[in-house]
Amino acid sequence: MIKLFGLGSVVGCITLAALWAPNANAQEISQQQLRNCAAIENPLQRLVCYDKLAAGEALPAATQGSASGSQNAGNVEAEFGREHLDDPTSDRPDKILVKIADAQRNFFGKWEILLTNGQRWEQTDSRTVPLPDDADYYIERGVLNSFFLGRVGDEARRIRVRRVEE
Template sequence: MNKYLVPASLILLTTVAVPAIANNGVNVQALKACSMIENDFRRLLCYDNVVAGEPIDAQRQKSKGEGKGKNKEKNLPEQAAPRASAATAAEHKADDFGLEHKQIEENSADELVAKVTKVKEAPYGELIITLDNGQVWRQQGAESFILKSGDTVVISRAMFNSFLLKKQGLNKSIRVKRTD
């Protein structure tokens, strides 16, 4: 009798468990509706909302609810100042995201002309250059570049917020990084 009891209980458990696993509360029609969305990010949000059991447009409802919550916060004088200042700071950071380098470029010159006061060599052959204005620049890479104290150099902006140093009157340049 025991040898029939174990297989029978397994068969009974699988017939009960399989439909429960297959129907785990996911709305198949909502999944099909999500598959029609062309924007990848919104489609992913839709799938996440369906699996979480939220309405498909839950993200929009949350953002509308947050807007209402902000108005309520403004009515509370004690909590309004810290939260409002944090919110405006976050919005300001979001507005400036990706523009940091452009603002720096607008405020600064495209090139710097200075005299070399001291040239040292780092252990791997890179040059460490001190200028007459007190700035210290370090060569990136170990290309050969002859530089002496008293030489006039031009440091100009290059792509991706990098800098090129060249002797005035020569064409050869090296990539440098400001260290001080």
């Protein structure tokens, strides 16, 4: 009988500690924090902000300091090919026209391409396609964050590329 009483006491204490622990770490959510989350225009980013508030995590500095939420709407072309690193937005182009400043083959015979806008791209597939200097080129979005470099007017010959971070 004493063993059962002791076991019940231990179970009761553990249950009480488990119920008390989340309340000990909870923080007060201020009206300003809720307003900052409500001011975010992108629905996915707004939901992430509310989730972080509910979990008691610290909000990013961009949502705490400003209520605009659209500071990352700068130059869309400069961020082309880097979207998988950031939160998705709905205003991304599917194709951009580019000019090649320099194109060289690496040790493996794949193209390393420098564009006039300063972006660096490298070939990821094994196709052999010439890249003449006097042609106009485009980079087009594929599925699952893939990108293709092709010549304008020659849609059949294109190579798979990825953007190289500097």
